[in-house]
Amino acid sequence: MIENKHVELWDRCLQVIRDNVPEPTFNTWFKPIVPLKYEDKALTIGVPTPFFYEFLEEKFADLLRSALNKEIGEGTQLMYTVHISKTATTTWTGKPEDSIIKPKPIEKGNTAPSPMQAPAPQDLDPHLNPNYTFSSFISGSSNEFSRTVGETVAKNPAKTFNPLFLYGPSGVGKTHLTNAIGTRIKELYPEKRVLYLSAHLFQVQYTDAVRTNHTNDFFNFYQTIDVLIIDDIQEFAGVTKTQQTFFHIFNHLHQNGKQLILTSDRAPVMLQGMEDRMLTRFKWGLIAELEKPDMELRKNILRNKVQREGLNIPENVINYIAENVNESVRELEGIINSLLAQSILFKKDIDIELAQRIIRKTVRIIENKPVTIDTIISKVCEHYHFDEAILHSKSRKREVVQVRQVAMYLAKKHTDISVSKIGHLIGNRDHATVIHACKNINNLIAVDKDLSAEISEIEASFKQK
Numbered sequence: 275m276i277e278n279k280h281v282e283l284w285d286r287c288l289q290v291i292r293d294n295v296p297e298p299t300f301n302t303w304f305k306p307i308v309p310l311k312y313e314d315k316a317l318t319i320g321v322p323t324p325f326f327y328e329f330l331e332e333k334f335a336d337l338l339r340s341a342l343n344k345e346i347g348e349g350t351q352l353m354y355t356v357h358i359s360k361t362a363t364t365t366w367t368g369k370p371e372d373s374i375i376k377p378k379p380i381e382k383g384n385t386a387p388s389p390m391q392a393p394a395p396q397d398l399d400p401h402l403n404p405n406y407t408f409s410s411f412i413s414g415s416s417n418e419f420s421r422t423v424g425e426t427v428a429k430n431p432a433k434t435f436n437p438l439f440l441y442g443p444s445g446v447g448k449t450h451l452t453n454a455i456g457t458r459i460k461e462l463y464p465e466k467r468v469l470y471l472s473a474h475l476f477q478v479q480y481t482d483a484v485r486t487n488h489t490n491d492f493f494n495f496y497q498t499i500d501v502l503i504i505d506d507i508q509e510f511a512g513v514t515k516t517q518q519t520f521f522h523i524f525n526h527l528h529q530n531g532k533q534l535i536l537t538s539d540r541a542p543v544m545l546q547g548m549e550d551r552m553l554t555r556f557k558w559g560l561i562a563e564l565e566k567p568d569m570e571l572r573k574n575i576l577r578n579k580v581q582r583e584g585l586n587i588p589e590n591v592i593n594y595i596a597e598n599v600n601e602s603v604r605e606l607e608g609i610i611n612s613l614l615a616q617s618i619l620f621k622k623d624i625d626i627e628l629a630q631r632i633i634r635k636t637v638r639i640i641e642n643k644p645v646t647i648d649t650i651i652s653k654v655c656e657h658y659h660f661d662e663a664i665l666h667s668k669s670r671k672r673e674v675v676q677v678r679q680v681a682m683y684l685a686k687k688h689t690d691i692s693v694s695k696i697g698h699l700i701g702n703r704d705h706a707t708v709i710h711a712c713k714n715i716n717n718l719i720a721v722d723k724d725l726s727a728e729i730s731e732i733e734a735s736f737k738q739k
Contacts (some may be wrong), residue, residue: 283317284309286345287338294337294557294721296550303330310355317346318353327354333558340721347672348714400460400468406453412578414571415686415693417447419713420562424451427533428458431466431501435560437524437534441541442564445602448537451564452503455535459501466500473509477516484515496523503535507556511547521552528558543723561720567603569690572596575603579610587613591629598633609633645688645736647699653735654681657728666701678703679711680729686712688736 284307292300308320321327330338342350408428413421420440427438438455440448456468483492496502502523510517527534538545541563542556567575573596580587587610599605612632617624655662658677665678678701685696686708693712697703719726 280309280312280317283312283346284319287341290341290344290721291334291337293723295334295554299554303334312346315347315349316351316353317342318355320355330354336560336717337557337721340717343714344718344722348675348710398467398469400456401470402456402460402468403449403453404457406450407457408454410578411447411450411454412571412575414568414574416565416568416571417451420451420564423560423562424455425458427535428455429462431459431463431533432531436528437536437556437559439536439538439542439556439559439561440564441538441561443539443566443602445604446564446566447603448564449505450603452505452535452537456501456503459533463500467498468501468503469499470503470505472505473507476504476520477509477513480516480519489519493519493523497526499527499532501533501535502527505537506539507536508538508540508545508548510552511545514549517549517552521549521555524552524555528555534559541720541726543720543726557720563716565687566600567606569596569600572600572606575606576610579607585610585614585624587624588626591624591626594626594629595633647685647689647691647696649736650684650688651681651700653732654684657732657735668701679715680732682708682711683715684729684732688733 310318310320426434456470460468483489542553576592613624681700693708694705697705697708
């Protein structure tokens with residue numbers, strides 16, 4: 275049994291992979307893989323060619339990593355060996371550049387004839403908001419990872435995370451961040467054709483192209499884009515023709531080394547009415563979540579807004595707003611604008627009384643009791659039928675570790691408690707353990723539908739009386 279452990283482990287990983295890719299993709303890219311050995315937390319697999327290895331690393335690295343973390347354990351390394359024959363193998367240590375089939379560049383990519391004829395690169399309006407930059411993007415624990423990823427993509431478009439898929443509820447900064455990425459790329463690479471647009475506008479453009487018999491021109495135009503940013507991709511759900519069109523544009527751009535950046539109000543696994551092949555492509559790059567801003571971030575956003583506008587707002591007013599307006603950045607900025615307008619209209623200083631009056635009129639103040647860490651621990655243990663003492667124990671069994679990580683993830687998401695305090699209250703762990711746990715659960719729910727459903731069920735139980 276021990277001798278075949280690597281086979282068993284790889285088979286478990288394959289089950290996760292099969293659930294997250296179409297059957298043809300699975301048969302083409304994963305079935306030929308042969309598990310060879312497992313030792314020192316490293317699983318070695320055999321692949322047919324160097325190109326095969328490169329393709330897996332480029333397209334499915336995140337999926338493979340998540341599958342290994344889920345089924346074998348965190349920190350598991352994946353080693354590749356290229357098979358020369360049935361009796362001989364060669365361990366791959368370098369870049370198989372001579373074996374890679376590189377896509378040919380587009381000939382005359384900017385000379386498509388038509389009413390939608392692409393202008394010279396410098397003449398293309400990227401439709402970016404100049405106010406949405408990295409310097410004006412206020413970072414906190416709820417969006418720091420996404421910002422870091424965005425800056426990485428901006429420095430080396432199409433070289434790291436492609437596509438970049440950002441998701442989160444409305445008003446958490448997705449539009450701001452994607453515009454910041456596009457603006458930075460234009461600063462660093464002025465020659466690149468960058469285009470930002472909403473999914474709705476893309477759909478309108480396509481419909482109009484069909485109506486006027488200019489679909490070829492539509493395709494030709496989008497094939498010339500170097501960095502395509504599409505906001506609110508969930509609006510493609512249920513619109514088959516638009517999805518098919520975008521699918522082909524996506525493939526063309528990706529195969530030719532162009533960067534794609536997409537946003538949605540939910541993770542790919544939660545998107546309904548989207549073709550499987552489209553969802554698969556969303557998972558090719560990196561999926562990053564922007565969460566609702568926590569208390570500290572809300573305060574910093576307010577202070578930044580106040581400073582930019584040159585306002586004089588007392589700290590107690592800022593604290594009150596941050597405590598009671600917790601859904602989105604847009605709401606926070608809207609409250610400040612309302613305070614300013616009311617202050618000018620009634621010639622009154624901005625104070626706590628004015629803030630209370632405006633918030634009562636514009637924001638539904640949640641009267642439910644806030645979720646506590648004790649509630650989270652209790653509900654998580656109840657769901658998984660764990661004794662709370664086990665959660666706080668030193669046990670490193672995989673099932674215990676995952677339940678502990680789920681509790682940490684939910685505590686970070688639903689409370690304003692610092693990561694250090696969360697670690698202290700859940701198993702007496704340090705802050706680095708909590709940060710790692712949150713990132714791991716975030717990665718897993720992007721590929722593990724069962725875990726995603728379990729977490730949603732636990733969250734729903736928080737609201738039950």
